[in-house]
Amino acid sequence: MTDEKVVTWADTTLKITPETKCGFCAGARCCNYITQSIDAPRSKDDFDHLLWQLAHRNVQAYKDKDGWFLLVLSTCTRLLPDGRCGIYETRPQLCRDYSNDYCEYDSPAEEGFDLFFDGYDSLLAYCRKRFKNWDKRFNDE
Numbered sequence: 001m002t003d004e005k006v007v008t009w010a011d012t013t014l015k016i017t018p019e020t021k022c023g024f025c026a027g028a029r030c031c032n033y034i035t036q037s038i039d040a041p042r043s044k045d046d047f048d049h050l051l052w053q054l055a056h057r058n059v060q061a062y063k064d065k066d067g068w069f070l071l072v073l074s075t076c077t078r079l080l081p082d083g084r085c086g087i088y089e090t091r092p093q094l095c096r097d098y099s100n101d102y103c104e105y106d107s108p109a110e111e112g113f114d115l116f117f118d119g120y121d122s123l124l125a126y127c128r129k130r131f132k133n134w135d136k137r138f139n140d141e
């Protein structure tokens, strides 16, 4: 996320420090998605709605200690090809607040998830386990 000097793996003389760390992070992992908090789904209707959302390309969902979130895999249009931020001085507050102390470079975000659905199929499998007769939910219409 930083606009500090970009370093490459080829330069083995550089140590990973808070200032150089982002330069080691191929493709700036934290600049390649957005998240959006959502109400915790509870009913069949809620999960059916979430299924519709995850039927769309690059839309995923997870639950962690802070609740449920949509995860949309999409690269920030301000990310420069070399991994630097193209609007570093005026980048949004969320980007300013994001610390690289311990971030996705150190461990994948999924490790902190209680539940993770990488798309329609994994959520459908969860719905079938969670609700009896999930596949018959439209029968009374």
Ligand code: SF4
Residues within 6 Å of the ligand: 001, 002, 021, 022, 023, 025, 028, 029, 030, 031, 099, 100, 103, 104, 105
């Ligand atoms: S994931 Fe971490 S190391 Fe990679 S660009 Fe973001 S803050 Fe920097």
Ligand code: SF4
Residues within 6 Å of the ligand: 001, 030, 031, 032, 076, 077, 078, 079, 080, 084, 085, 086, 087, 088, 091, 092, 095
């Ligand atoms: S504005 Fe800059 S720091 Fe924020 S996500 Fe985009 S490229 Fe990354």
